[in-house]
Structures are given as C-alpha cells and as structure tokens.
Amino acid sequence: MGNIDNKVIIITGASSGLGEAAAKLLAENGAKVVLSARREDRLEKLAGEIGGNAAWLRSDVTSLDDMRALVRLAKDRFGRVDAVFANAGIMPGGNMSELKVPDWMDMVDINVKGVLNTIAAVLPEFIAQKGGHIIVTSSAAGLRSVPGNAVYCGTKHFVKAMLDSFRMEAVAEGSNIHTTVIYPGAVKTELLNSIAPSETKSMVEKFYEDVGLTPDVIANAVLYAVSQPDNVNVSDLVVRPSREA
C-alpha cells in the first residue's frame, strides 16, 4: 500500500460516528484532516485530540458556500486538498405512507445535494492539480432497498450511481481522479438517534446493538482506499457485520 503521510483529506460528518473514526485513523497514519459538521463543540474537541494536523470549520453540507469555505480552509492551512470523504448523512426512517415529507426533503438535501455540494467545491482543485480522490459513504441500503427507509435507500442508490458514472468519466477524461463508494452495513453510531420512537426503531436498535460494527472498521476501509498507489482505484467497498444478511 502507498503512504498517506501529509495527504490533506477533507471529512464531512466528522463530528461523530464514521467520520470521527476516519479522522482519527487517517491522522494517526500521517494525514492532515479538515473536519466538517455543524456541531462545533464536537469538532473542536476532536481537532484538539488530533493536534496540529487537524483543522475544522462549522459547515453545513447543504450549503455550497460552506463547502467552498472548507476547501479554502484546507488550502490556507495545509496548502492543498488530496482527498475528500463525503460522509455526512441522516436516516430518520419511516414508511412512505407516514408522509414525513420534511424528513424526505432533509435526506435529499443532506445525503444527495450535500454530497454534490462537497464534490462541486473540491472538483475544480482536483481538475487543476490533475488528481484527487473522492470517497462517498453510501450504505448496504444503496445496493439493496429495504422497507421502512425508502427515501434513504433512494439517496444511497443515488450516490452509488452518480459516483460510478463519475469514475468512468474521469477515466475517459484522463483526470486521474480516484473514486470510492463505501457501503457499510450496521455500524454503532448516532445515526439511529433521529428515528422517531416506534416498535420498529426498538427492533433496529436491538439489531445494531447485537451485531453492529464499531466505526473504526469503516475507518479502516477508508484508510485502505486512500492508501493505494496511484495506479489502483478501489471503487467499491461493502463492509457488513458477519451476522448481517
């Protein structure tokens, strides 16, 4: 595997769960990490733990201006951007018949448009420097739809389809931009917190408690993808608990 020493990596959704774990592991392996989320106290604490190789900005993925400010911060503090982990996402859950329209729209804004804003902000840099790496968090639900989470499944299928086409375009254009879609199964994070209390929520929580992975497992997948040599593109990584069907 290649070396990630001094690679500058932007991470959205860094205030908890997968993003936080990835930030810690990537920094431990020599990367400089630029942390994004809305909860400032969490980012400040995490950056303090990592030390000089971390910068952070309170930023909302639904704002293209915020994502551009994040890229400017990375360049001001560390001189360049080598990779972005577009990971922020929400999963409020619920059947379509419940008509939780504001939740549907929030999922589209964060899980779909948020990823597009992140890519739009960083892509000019990658094109200009003839290289870069875009890593996106889809989900096992981005490969196979399940009931009870229709819009979430749709958003996670979107990022898979979009980044797969982007990968082919990048090859055809010779832009040397690498892409990775990560499809986690159940991981114990704060993701379930936004699901409204219900019998289904309790069942899902029990399943995650019983079989869910710890976030460092997905952080390892991110590290694997970013530490490959330049001629290797790890395009898709599905990482599930061994007890998840």
Ligand SMILES: NC(=O)c1ccc[n+]([C@@H]2O[C@H](COP(=O)([O-])OP(=O)(O)OC[C@H]3O[C@@H](n4cnc5c(N)ncnc54)[C@H](OP(=O)(O)O)[C@@H]3O)[C@@H](O)[C@H]2O)c1
């Ligand atoms: N945990 C799992 O089992 C699992 C499985 C498959 C896929 N995933 C995906 O993994 C990703 C990370 O989720 P997680 O499991 O680590 O859950 P989490 O602990 O709830 O983390 C979600 C992160 O997204 C950030 N976020 C949410 N809305 C945002 C916004 N508008 N702007 C900026 N940041 C925002 C949150 O930060 P703030 O609230 O501070 O902004 C938080 O850092 C998500 O895309 C999720 O869909 C998770």
